[in-house]
Amino acid sequence: MAKFLNTSATNYFLEELIKNAKDRLILISPFLRLNDKIKELLEDKNRLKIDVRVVYGKNELQPEEIKWLKDLTYLRTSFCKNLHAKCYLNEETCIITSLNLYEFSQVNNNEMGVLVQRSEDTQLYNETYEEAQRIIRISDEIRISVETVEKEVEISPQNSDESSPNKLTTSKLAQKLGLKTPELLEKLIQAGYLEPRDGLNFITQKSKQAGGEFRKSPKYGSYLLWPEDLHP
Structure with a gap:
Protein backbone atom coordinates (compact mmCIF):
# COMPACT_ATOMS: atom_id res chain seq x y z
CA MET A 1 0.00 0.00 0.00
CA ILE A 144 13.41 17.82 -28.93
CA SER A 145 16.23 15.49 -27.92
CA VAL A 146 18.21 16.46 -31.01
CA GLU A 147 19.76 19.85 -30.41
CA THR A 148 21.20 21.42 -33.57
CA VAL A 149 23.35 24.47 -34.06
CA GLU A 150 23.80 26.18 -37.41
CA LYS A 151 24.02 29.90 -36.82
CA GLU A 152 23.74 31.00 -40.45
CA VAL A 153 20.32 29.40 -40.92
CA GLU A 154 17.21 31.23 -39.76
CA ILE A 155 13.78 29.94 -40.72
CA SER A 156 10.80 32.21 -40.24
CA PRO A 157 8.16 31.04 -37.72
CA GLN A 158 5.54 30.43 -40.39
CA ASN A 159 7.80 27.89 -42.10
CA SER A 160 6.91 24.82 -40.07
CA ASP A 161 6.71 21.14 -40.90
CA GLU A 162 3.17 21.74 -42.20
CA SER A 163 4.81 23.43 -45.20
CA SER A 164 6.95 20.32 -45.87
CA PRO A 165 4.35 17.55 -46.29
CA ASN A 166 6.92 14.86 -47.11
CA LYS A 167 9.13 15.59 -44.11
CA LEU A 168 8.88 14.67 -40.44
CA THR A 169 10.37 15.96 -37.22
CA THR A 170 12.84 13.69 -35.47
CA SER A 171 10.28 12.50 -32.93
CA LYS A 172 7.67 11.78 -35.63
CA LEU A 173 10.19 9.92 -37.78
CA ALA A 174 11.18 7.85 -34.74
CA GLN A 175 7.53 7.01 -34.14
CA LYS A 176 7.09 5.95 -37.77
CA LEU A 177 10.14 3.69 -37.57
CA GLY A 178 8.99 2.17 -34.27
CA LEU A 179 11.89 3.65 -32.33
CA LYS A 180 12.31 5.88 -29.30
CA THR A 181 13.67 9.30 -30.19
CA PRO A 182 17.03 8.66 -28.41
CA GLU A 183 17.41 5.40 -30.38
CA LEU A 184 16.87 7.23 -33.66
CA LEU A 185 19.36 9.92 -32.61
CA GLU A 186 21.99 7.24 -32.03
CA LYS A 187 21.34 5.77 -35.49
CA LEU A 188 21.55 9.21 -37.11
CA ILE A 189 24.91 9.82 -35.45
CA GLN A 190 26.24 6.39 -36.46
CA ALA A 191 25.07 6.92 -40.05
CA GLY A 192 26.79 10.30 -40.27
CA TYR A 193 23.65 12.45 -40.42
CA LEU A 194 24.51 14.15 -37.13
CA GLU A 195 27.86 15.07 -35.66
CA PRO A 196 28.11 15.34 -31.85
CA ARG A 197 30.37 18.17 -30.65
CA ASP A 198 30.53 19.78 -27.20
CA GLY A 199 27.32 18.10 -26.04
CA LEU A 200 25.31 19.17 -29.09
CA ASN A 201 24.38 17.36 -32.31
CA PHE A 202 25.25 19.27 -35.48
CA ILE A 203 23.60 18.71 -38.83
CA THR A 204 26.09 17.38 -41.41
CA GLN A 205 26.53 17.80 -45.14
CA LYS A 206 25.27 14.25 -45.57
CA SER A 207 22.02 15.29 -43.84
CA LYS A 208 21.55 18.18 -46.25
CA GLN A 209 22.22 15.97 -49.28
CA ALA A 210 19.64 13.48 -47.99
CA GLY A 211 17.05 16.25 -47.59
CA GLY A 212 17.46 16.99 -43.90
CA GLU A 213 16.61 20.57 -42.92
CA PHE A 214 17.48 22.71 -39.93
CA ARG A 215 14.58 24.80 -38.61
CA LYS A 216 14.28 27.37 -35.86
CA SER A 217 11.19 29.02 -34.42
CA PRO A 218 10.60 31.34 -31.46
CA LYS A 219 8.21 28.84 -29.88
CA TYR A 220 9.99 25.51 -30.36
CA GLY A 221 13.61 26.56 -30.76
CA SER A 222 15.89 24.51 -33.01
CA TYR A 223 14.71 21.28 -34.63
CA LEU A 224 15.21 19.15 -37.73
CA LEU A 225 12.98 17.87 -40.51
CA TRP A 226 13.77 14.60 -42.27
CA PRO A 227 12.44 12.92 -45.42
CA GLU A 228 9.71 10.54 -44.35
CA ASP A 229 11.38 7.68 -46.22
CA LEU A 230 14.75 8.10 -44.46
CA HIS A 231 16.07 4.86 -42.95
CA PRO A 232 19.40 5.52 -41.19
Missing part, protein backbone atom coordinates in the same frame (compact mmCIF):
# COMPACT_ATOMS: atom_id res chain seq x y z
CA ALA A 2 1.00 3.67 -0.38
CA LYS A 3 3.58 4.97 2.10
CA PHE A 4 3.40 8.45 3.66
CA LEU A 5 6.50 10.62 3.18
CA ASN A 6 7.63 13.68 5.14
CA THR A 7 10.11 16.19 3.72
CA SER A 8 13.31 14.23 4.33
CA ALA A 9 11.71 10.95 3.22
CA THR A 10 10.42 12.58 0.02
CA ASN A 11 13.91 13.80 -0.84
CA TYR A 12 15.43 10.40 -0.06
CA PHE A 13 12.93 8.36 -2.09
CA LEU A 14 13.07 10.85 -4.96
CA GLU A 15 16.80 10.26 -5.28
CA GLU A 16 16.24 6.50 -5.05
CA LEU A 17 13.51 6.69 -7.71
CA ILE A 18 15.87 8.45 -10.13
CA LYS A 19 18.79 6.18 -9.27
CA ASN A 20 16.76 2.99 -9.81
CA ALA A 21 15.19 3.98 -13.15
CA LYS A 22 16.09 1.32 -15.72
CA ASP A 23 13.77 2.10 -18.63
CA ARG A 24 11.97 5.42 -18.16
CA LEU A 25 11.85 8.39 -15.85
CA ILE A 26 9.20 11.11 -15.68
CA LEU A 27 9.68 14.23 -13.54
CA ILE A 28 6.75 16.67 -13.34
CA SER A 29 7.31 19.86 -11.34
CA PRO A 30 6.03 23.42 -11.85
CA PHE A 31 9.30 24.92 -10.59
CA LEU A 32 12.62 23.55 -11.78
CA ARG A 33 16.02 24.24 -10.29
CA LEU A 34 18.06 21.14 -9.66
CA ASN A 35 20.53 20.57 -6.84
CA ASP A 36 23.92 18.99 -7.53
CA LYS A 37 22.89 15.51 -6.37
CA ILE A 38 19.86 15.37 -8.69
CA LYS A 39 22.01 16.65 -11.56
CA GLU A 40 24.57 13.94 -10.88
CA LEU A 41 21.89 11.25 -10.93
CA LEU A 42 20.35 12.57 -14.17
CA GLU A 43 23.76 12.76 -15.84
CA ASP A 44 24.21 9.08 -14.97
CA LYS A 45 20.81 8.24 -16.50
CA ASN A 46 21.91 10.10 -19.63
CA ARG A 47 25.11 8.04 -19.84
CA LEU A 48 22.97 4.90 -19.57
CA LYS A 49 20.69 6.23 -22.34
CA ILE A 50 17.57 6.16 -20.15
CA ASP A 51 14.63 8.08 -21.63
CA VAL A 52 13.96 11.00 -19.25
CA ARG A 53 11.03 13.40 -19.56
CA VAL A 54 10.94 16.60 -17.50
CA VAL A 55 7.78 18.73 -17.50
CA TYR A 56 7.78 22.13 -15.81
CA GLY A 57 5.31 24.99 -15.61
CA LYS A 58 7.16 28.18 -14.70
CA ASN A 59 9.29 29.62 -17.47
CA GLU A 60 11.99 30.92 -15.14
CA LEU A 61 14.94 28.70 -16.01
CA GLN A 62 18.33 30.24 -15.38
CA PRO A 63 20.88 30.34 -18.27
CA GLU A 64 23.13 27.80 -16.55
CA GLU A 65 20.13 25.50 -16.08
CA ILE A 66 19.24 25.75 -19.76
CA LYS A 67 22.81 25.00 -20.84
CA TRP A 68 23.00 21.99 -18.52
CA LEU A 69 19.71 20.58 -19.84
CA LYS A 70 20.84 21.00 -23.43
CA ASP A 71 23.92 18.90 -22.77
CA LEU A 72 21.83 15.82 -21.89
CA THR A 73 20.93 14.07 -25.14
CA TYR A 74 18.45 11.62 -23.61
CA LEU A 75 16.60 14.16 -21.48
CA ARG A 76 13.65 15.99 -23.04
CA THR A 77 11.97 19.00 -21.47
CA SER A 78 8.40 20.21 -21.94
CA PHE A 79 6.53 23.29 -20.79
CA CYS A 80 2.96 22.83 -19.53
CA LYS A 81 0.83 25.91 -18.99
CA ASN A 82 -1.02 26.06 -15.66
CA LEU A 83 0.90 23.09 -14.28
CA HIS A 84 0.53 22.60 -10.54
CA ALA A 85 1.01 18.83 -10.17
CA LYS A 86 4.21 17.43 -8.69
CA CYS A 87 4.78 13.81 -9.57
CA TYR A 88 7.86 11.65 -10.18
CA LEU A 89 7.83 8.17 -11.74
CA ASN A 90 10.08 5.41 -12.96
CA GLU A 91 8.88 2.04 -14.29
CA GLU A 92 8.24 0.64 -10.79
CA THR A 93 7.69 3.55 -8.38
CA CYS A 94 5.95 6.90 -8.25
CA ILE A 95 5.87 9.77 -5.77
CA ILE A 96 2.94 12.17 -5.60
CA THR A 97 3.95 15.10 -3.45
CA SER A 98 3.85 18.81 -2.67
CA LEU A 99 7.62 19.00 -3.34
CA ASN A 100 8.82 20.91 -6.40
CA LEU A 101 11.99 19.77 -8.12
CA TYR A 102 13.47 22.99 -6.82
CA GLU A 103 16.55 23.25 -4.65
CA PHE A 104 15.07 25.84 -2.28
CA SER A 105 11.96 23.72 -1.65
CA GLN A 106 14.01 20.61 -0.97
CA VAL A 107 16.05 22.39 1.69
CA ASN A 108 13.71 24.94 3.28
CA ASN A 109 10.07 23.91 2.92
CA ASN A 110 7.89 21.52 4.91
CA GLU A 111 6.58 19.03 2.38
CA MET A 112 4.68 15.77 2.31
CA GLY A 113 3.79 13.09 -0.19
CA VAL A 114 3.00 9.44 -0.82
CA LEU A 115 5.15 6.68 -2.28
CA VAL A 116 3.40 4.17 -4.56
CA GLN A 117 4.93 0.86 -5.65
CA ARG A 118 3.61 -0.65 -8.87
CA SER A 119 3.89 -4.18 -7.47
CA GLU A 120 1.72 -3.32 -4.45
CA ASP A 121 -0.73 -0.71 -5.82
CA THR A 122 -0.93 -1.54 -9.52
CA GLN A 123 -4.15 0.35 -10.22
CA LEU A 124 -3.02 3.50 -8.40
CA TYR A 125 0.37 3.41 -10.14
CA ASN A 126 -1.24 2.90 -13.56
CA GLU A 127 -3.72 5.74 -13.05
CA THR A 128 -0.89 8.06 -11.99
CA TYR A 129 1.21 7.01 -14.99
CA GLU A 130 -1.68 7.63 -17.40
CA GLU A 131 -2.24 11.11 -15.97
CA ALA A 132 1.48 11.84 -16.29
CA GLN A 133 1.31 10.78 -19.93
CA ARG A 134 -1.66 13.09 -20.48
CA ILE A 135 0.28 16.02 -19.03
CA ILE A 136 3.19 15.21 -21.35
CA ARG A 137 0.83 15.10 -24.36
CA ILE A 138 -0.66 18.54 -23.66
CA SER A 139 2.72 20.16 -22.96
CA ASP A 140 4.96 21.85 -25.52
CA GLU A 141 8.30 20.15 -25.99
CA ILE A 142 10.90 22.87 -25.60
CA ARG A 143 13.87 20.92 -26.81
Whole structure:
Protein backbone atom coordinates (compact mmCIF):
# COMPACT_ATOMS: atom_id res chain seq x y z
CA MET A 1 0.00 0.00 0.00
CA ALA A 2 1.00 3.67 -0.38
CA LYS A 3 3.58 4.97 2.10
CA PHE A 4 3.40 8.45 3.66
CA LEU A 5 6.50 10.62 3.18
CA ASN A 6 7.63 13.68 5.14
CA THR A 7 10.11 16.19 3.72
CA SER A 8 13.31 14.23 4.33
CA ALA A 9 11.71 10.95 3.22
CA THR A 10 10.42 12.58 0.02
CA ASN A 11 13.91 13.80 -0.84
CA TYR A 12 15.43 10.40 -0.06
CA PHE A 13 12.93 8.36 -2.09
CA LEU A 14 13.07 10.85 -4.96
CA GLU A 15 16.80 10.26 -5.28
CA GLU A 16 16.24 6.50 -5.05
CA LEU A 17 13.51 6.69 -7.71
CA ILE A 18 15.87 8.45 -10.13
CA LYS A 19 18.79 6.18 -9.27
CA ASN A 20 16.76 2.99 -9.81
CA ALA A 21 15.19 3.98 -13.15
CA LYS A 22 16.09 1.32 -15.72
CA ASP A 23 13.77 2.10 -18.63
CA ARG A 24 11.97 5.42 -18.16
CA LEU A 25 11.85 8.39 -15.85
CA ILE A 26 9.20 11.11 -15.68
CA LEU A 27 9.68 14.23 -13.54
CA ILE A 28 6.75 16.67 -13.34
CA SER A 29 7.31 19.86 -11.34
CA PRO A 30 6.03 23.42 -11.85
CA PHE A 31 9.30 24.92 -10.59
CA LEU A 32 12.62 23.55 -11.78
CA ARG A 33 16.02 24.24 -10.29
CA LEU A 34 18.06 21.14 -9.66
CA ASN A 35 20.53 20.57 -6.84
CA ASP A 36 23.92 18.99 -7.53
CA LYS A 37 22.89 15.51 -6.37
CA ILE A 38 19.86 15.37 -8.69
CA LYS A 39 22.01 16.65 -11.56
CA GLU A 40 24.57 13.94 -10.88
CA LEU A 41 21.89 11.25 -10.93
CA LEU A 42 20.35 12.57 -14.17
CA GLU A 43 23.76 12.76 -15.84
CA ASP A 44 24.21 9.08 -14.97
CA LYS A 45 20.81 8.24 -16.50
CA ASN A 46 21.91 10.10 -19.63
CA ARG A 47 25.11 8.04 -19.84
CA LEU A 48 22.97 4.90 -19.57
CA LYS A 49 20.69 6.23 -22.34
CA ILE A 50 17.57 6.16 -20.15
CA ASP A 51 14.63 8.08 -21.63
CA VAL A 52 13.96 11.00 -19.25
CA ARG A 53 11.03 13.40 -19.56
CA VAL A 54 10.94 16.60 -17.50
CA VAL A 55 7.78 18.73 -17.50
CA TYR A 56 7.78 22.13 -15.81
CA GLY A 57 5.31 24.99 -15.61
CA LYS A 58 7.16 28.18 -14.70
CA ASN A 59 9.29 29.62 -17.47
CA GLU A 60 11.99 30.92 -15.14
CA LEU A 61 14.94 28.70 -16.01
CA GLN A 62 18.33 30.24 -15.38
CA PRO A 63 20.88 30.34 -18.27
CA GLU A 64 23.13 27.80 -16.55
CA GLU A 65 20.13 25.50 -16.08
CA ILE A 66 19.24 25.75 -19.76
CA LYS A 67 22.81 25.00 -20.84
CA TRP A 68 23.00 21.99 -18.52
CA LEU A 69 19.71 20.58 -19.84
CA LYS A 70 20.84 21.00 -23.43
CA ASP A 71 23.92 18.90 -22.77
CA LEU A 72 21.83 15.82 -21.89
CA THR A 73 20.93 14.07 -25.14
CA TYR A 74 18.45 11.62 -23.61
CA LEU A 75 16.60 14.16 -21.48
CA ARG A 76 13.65 15.99 -23.04
CA THR A 77 11.97 19.00 -21.47
CA SER A 78 8.40 20.21 -21.94
CA PHE A 79 6.53 23.29 -20.79
CA CYS A 80 2.96 22.83 -19.53
CA LYS A 81 0.83 25.91 -18.99
CA ASN A 82 -1.02 26.06 -15.66
CA LEU A 83 0.90 23.09 -14.28
CA HIS A 84 0.53 22.60 -10.54
CA ALA A 85 1.01 18.83 -10.17
CA LYS A 86 4.21 17.43 -8.69
CA CYS A 87 4.78 13.81 -9.57
CA TYR A 88 7.86 11.65 -10.18
CA LEU A 89 7.83 8.17 -11.74
CA ASN A 90 10.08 5.41 -12.96
CA GLU A 91 8.88 2.04 -14.29
CA GLU A 92 8.24 0.64 -10.79
CA THR A 93 7.69 3.55 -8.38
CA CYS A 94 5.95 6.90 -8.25
CA ILE A 95 5.87 9.77 -5.77
CA ILE A 96 2.94 12.17 -5.60
CA THR A 97 3.95 15.10 -3.45
CA SER A 98 3.85 18.81 -2.67
CA LEU A 99 7.62 19.00 -3.34
CA ASN A 100 8.82 20.91 -6.40
CA LEU A 101 11.99 19.77 -8.12
CA TYR A 102 13.47 22.99 -6.82
CA GLU A 103 16.55 23.25 -4.65
CA PHE A 104 15.07 25.84 -2.28
CA SER A 105 11.96 23.72 -1.65
CA GLN A 106 14.01 20.61 -0.97
CA VAL A 107 16.05 22.39 1.69
CA ASN A 108 13.71 24.94 3.28
CA ASN A 109 10.07 23.91 2.92
CA ASN A 110 7.89 21.52 4.91
CA GLU A 111 6.58 19.03 2.38
CA MET A 112 4.68 15.77 2.31
CA GLY A 113 3.79 13.09 -0.19
CA VAL A 114 3.00 9.44 -0.82
CA LEU A 115 5.15 6.68 -2.28
CA VAL A 116 3.40 4.17 -4.56
CA GLN A 117 4.93 0.86 -5.65
CA ARG A 118 3.61 -0.65 -8.87
CA SER A 119 3.89 -4.18 -7.47
CA GLU A 120 1.72 -3.32 -4.45
CA ASP A 121 -0.73 -0.71 -5.82
CA THR A 122 -0.93 -1.54 -9.52
CA GLN A 123 -4.15 0.35 -10.22
CA LEU A 124 -3.02 3.50 -8.40
CA TYR A 125 0.37 3.41 -10.14
CA ASN A 126 -1.24 2.90 -13.56
CA GLU A 127 -3.72 5.74 -13.05
CA THR A 128 -0.89 8.06 -11.99
CA TYR A 129 1.21 7.01 -14.99
CA GLU A 130 -1.68 7.63 -17.40
CA GLU A 131 -2.24 11.11 -15.97
CA ALA A 132 1.48 11.84 -16.29
CA GLN A 133 1.31 10.78 -19.93
CA ARG A 134 -1.66 13.09 -20.48
CA ILE A 135 0.28 16.02 -19.03
CA ILE A 136 3.19 15.21 -21.35
CA ARG A 137 0.83 15.10 -24.36
CA ILE A 138 -0.66 18.54 -23.66
CA SER A 139 2.72 20.16 -22.96
CA ASP A 140 4.96 21.85 -25.52
CA GLU A 141 8.30 20.15 -25.99
CA ILE A 142 10.90 22.87 -25.60
CA ARG A 143 13.87 20.92 -26.81
CA ILE A 144 13.41 17.82 -28.93
CA SER A 145 16.23 15.49 -27.92
CA VAL A 146 18.21 16.46 -31.01
CA GLU A 147 19.76 19.85 -30.41
CA THR A 148 21.20 21.42 -33.57
CA VAL A 149 23.35 24.47 -34.06
CA GLU A 150 23.80 26.18 -37.41
CA LYS A 151 24.02 29.90 -36.82
CA GLU A 152 23.74 31.00 -40.45
CA VAL A 153 20.32 29.40 -40.92
CA GLU A 154 17.21 31.23 -39.76
CA ILE A 155 13.78 29.94 -40.72
CA SER A 156 10.80 32.21 -40.24
CA PRO A 157 8.16 31.04 -37.72
CA GLN A 158 5.54 30.43 -40.39
CA ASN A 159 7.80 27.89 -42.10
CA SER A 160 6.91 24.82 -40.07
CA ASP A 161 6.71 21.14 -40.90
CA GLU A 162 3.17 21.74 -42.20
CA SER A 163 4.81 23.43 -45.20
CA SER A 164 6.95 20.32 -45.87
CA PRO A 165 4.35 17.55 -46.29
CA ASN A 166 6.92 14.86 -47.11
CA LYS A 167 9.13 15.59 -44.11
CA LEU A 168 8.88 14.67 -40.44
CA THR A 169 10.37 15.96 -37.22
CA THR A 170 12.84 13.69 -35.47
CA SER A 171 10.28 12.50 -32.93
CA LYS A 172 7.67 11.78 -35.63
CA LEU A 173 10.19 9.92 -37.78
CA ALA A 174 11.18 7.85 -34.74
CA GLN A 175 7.53 7.01 -34.14
CA LYS A 176 7.09 5.95 -37.77
CA LEU A 177 10.14 3.69 -37.57
CA GLY A 178 8.99 2.17 -34.27
CA LEU A 179 11.89 3.65 -32.33
CA LYS A 180 12.31 5.88 -29.30
CA THR A 181 13.67 9.30 -30.19
CA PRO A 182 17.03 8.66 -28.41
CA GLU A 183 17.41 5.40 -30.38
CA LEU A 184 16.87 7.23 -33.66
CA LEU A 185 19.36 9.92 -32.61
CA GLU A 186 21.99 7.24 -32.03
CA LYS A 187 21.34 5.77 -35.49
CA LEU A 188 21.55 9.21 -37.11
CA ILE A 189 24.91 9.82 -35.45
CA GLN A 190 26.24 6.39 -36.46
CA ALA A 191 25.07 6.92 -40.05
CA GLY A 192 26.79 10.30 -40.27
CA TYR A 193 23.65 12.45 -40.42
CA LEU A 194 24.51 14.15 -37.13
CA GLU A 195 27.86 15.07 -35.66
CA PRO A 196 28.11 15.34 -31.85
CA ARG A 197 30.37 18.17 -30.65
CA ASP A 198 30.53 19.78 -27.20
CA GLY A 199 27.32 18.10 -26.04
CA LEU A 200 25.31 19.17 -29.09
CA ASN A 201 24.38 17.36 -32.31
CA PHE A 202 25.25 19.27 -35.48
CA ILE A 203 23.60 18.71 -38.83
CA THR A 204 26.09 17.38 -41.41
CA GLN A 205 26.53 17.80 -45.14
CA LYS A 206 25.27 14.25 -45.57
CA SER A 207 22.02 15.29 -43.84
CA LYS A 208 21.55 18.18 -46.25
CA GLN A 209 22.22 15.97 -49.28
CA ALA A 210 19.64 13.48 -47.99
CA GLY A 211 17.05 16.25 -47.59
CA GLY A 212 17.46 16.99 -43.90
CA GLU A 213 16.61 20.57 -42.92
CA PHE A 214 17.48 22.71 -39.93
CA ARG A 215 14.58 24.80 -38.61
CA LYS A 216 14.28 27.37 -35.86
CA SER A 217 11.19 29.02 -34.42
CA PRO A 218 10.60 31.34 -31.46
CA LYS A 219 8.21 28.84 -29.88
CA TYR A 220 9.99 25.51 -30.36
CA GLY A 221 13.61 26.56 -30.76
CA SER A 222 15.89 24.51 -33.01
CA TYR A 223 14.71 21.28 -34.63
CA LEU A 224 15.21 19.15 -37.73
CA LEU A 225 12.98 17.87 -40.51
CA TRP A 226 13.77 14.60 -42.27
CA PRO A 227 12.44 12.92 -45.42
CA GLU A 228 9.71 10.54 -44.35
CA ASP A 229 11.38 7.68 -46.22
CA LEU A 230 14.75 8.10 -44.46
CA HIS A 231 16.07 4.86 -42.95
CA PRO A 232 19.40 5.52 -41.19
